[in-house]
Amino acid sequence: MQRMTIGRPADKLGARPFAFQALVVCMMLASFWSWSAPAQAREDFKTFLENLWPEARDKYGVSRQTFDKVVKSLKPDLSLPDLEIPGRQKTQVRQSEFTSEPSDYIDAAYLARLANTGQRLASEHKAALDRIEQEFGVDRYSVLAIFGRETAFGAYTPKYDAITVLATQAWTGRRKEMFRDEFLYALKLLEKGVPRNKMRASWAGAMGLTQFMPSEFFAHVHDMGGDGYADLFDSVPDALASAARQLKNKGWQRGQTWGYEVAIPETSDCSLEGPPGLRPLREWVALGYRRTGGREFPDAMLNENAYLMSPAGAHGPSFLALENFQVIRRYNTSDLYATFVGNLADRIAGGGDFHTRWEAIGPQRTALIRGIQQGLKDRGYGIETVDGFIGSNTRRQVGRYQKDNGLRVDCWPSDAVLNHLQKTSG
Incomplete structure (x- = not known):
């Protein structure tokens, strides 16, 4: 196999395996649009791919031989979610980070099982992790936690062919331009010698033990073995x-x-x-914030900036999040994801469960969240995007609205908040 040398930076998609409910809906929709799609649609797909050839050759260094080998046999997978197909209702995939009940997503029993495996791997790969910490400054526990969250330490095997996924999403997906670039990067991986049968992916094209998008293979991979080939599939x-x-x-x-x-x-x-409240830890201490469990903040950290983060509002633990929390979110842009990874890292290092209980508050409901976001925006609260996702800003604005209207402040988009917005509208 041709050796692969990796180099330049690219941005992260952050797409991950989605909620089971979304999968069921998409499979049902797929039954109405499968390989009985019109021949003209399939021809359009071939034309679309062929039009990518000049850029694949000139910008990505893909040979005609590699390009033809892929394109001649490629067919779109119209069963994939997040596609825009004439005659089919548009659907937007909701990842589990944005659909699950927080107490279900932050599952203590699952975290405990992963932590046990992570501790074993920490011992098994101690030499490599020593080098990783020295070279990159990222602690072994956080790196292992990413591995655990992404593929359960390799136990999760993506079911899709990455080339088919990326080509289909580039042709008729909701985010065509982004996937177009990722498809071309995937062709470049083939050109570099990565076997196609190794390129098993999520529905959005993330691959390997730590779920990298194709562009990230050229931005972040590192060859620990020194043989010129960074293997994210088996190493x-x-x-x-x-x-x-x-x-x-x-x-x-x-x-x-x-x-x-x-x-x-x-x-x-x-x-x-939320980030607008960013201030040094010592100022939070002056406001009366204390660590749970009777612990103190390390003196060396008191000048570090942090912001308050309550991923379940007042219905679960709250945190003072440091910069590395934001970095984890750049790997996958979800507060629940970053909280899961952070706690798993703590557990692998010998820590335990959260001190505050996660209350049962039900799943995150897109229509409800959109309604609340729109109502808050209409009243001048700081909602810029009505997207149905619960993030720190939505929770912050819900809390502000609750305070302004004498409601119980729990910072969670609920039926009670929506009902109040509707009753007081106009």
Whole structure:
């Protein structure tokens, strides 16, 4: 196999395996649009691919032989989610990070099982992890936690052919331009000698033990073996080093943890959540914020900036999130994802469960969230995008609205909030 040398930077998609419910819906829709699609549609797909040839050759260094080998036999997979097909209702995939009930996503039993495996791998790959920490400044526990969250330490095997996925999404997906580039990078991987049968992917094209998009193979991979080939499919050391390099490239702070679980004092509440409230830890201490479990903040960290983050509003743990929490979010842009990874890293290092209980508050409902976001936006609250996703800004604005209207402040988009918005509209 031709050796692959990796180099230049690219941005992260952050697409991951989606919620089971979304899969069921998409499979049902696929039954109405499968390989009985009109011949003209398939011809359009071939034309689309052929029109990519000049750029594949000139910008990505793909040979005609490699290009033809892929294009001649390629057919779109119209069963994929997130496609825009005439006559089919548009659907947007909701990842589990944005659909699950927080208490289900942050599953203590699953975290405990992963932590046990992570501790074993920490011992098994100690030499590689020593080198990773020294070279990239990313602690071994966080790197292992990324590996655990992404593919359950390699137990999860993506079911899709990456080339088919990326070509289909580039042709008729909701985010065509991004997938167009990723498809061309995938062709470049083939040109570099990566076997196509290794390129098993999620529905959005993420591959390997730590789920990299094709562009990221040219931005962040690292060859631990020194043989000129960084193998993210079968080499745990290469995958861990590449994840560490990506975290470093996204701003990882050496020697810093991700955040601290805290108790919010009675003089404060969750409406202070989010990056706009960023301030040094010592100022949070002055406001009465304390670490849970009777622990103190390390003196060396008191000048570090942090913001309040409550991924379930007042219905679960709250944290003072440091810069490395934001870096984990750049790997996958979800507060629940970053909280999962952070806690898994703590557990692998010998820590335990959260001190505050995650309450059962039900799944995240897109229509409800959109309605609340629109209502808040209409009233001048700081909602820029009505997207149905719960992030720190949505929780912050919900909390502000609740305070302004004498409601119980829990910072969570609920039926009660929507009902109040509707009753007071106009």
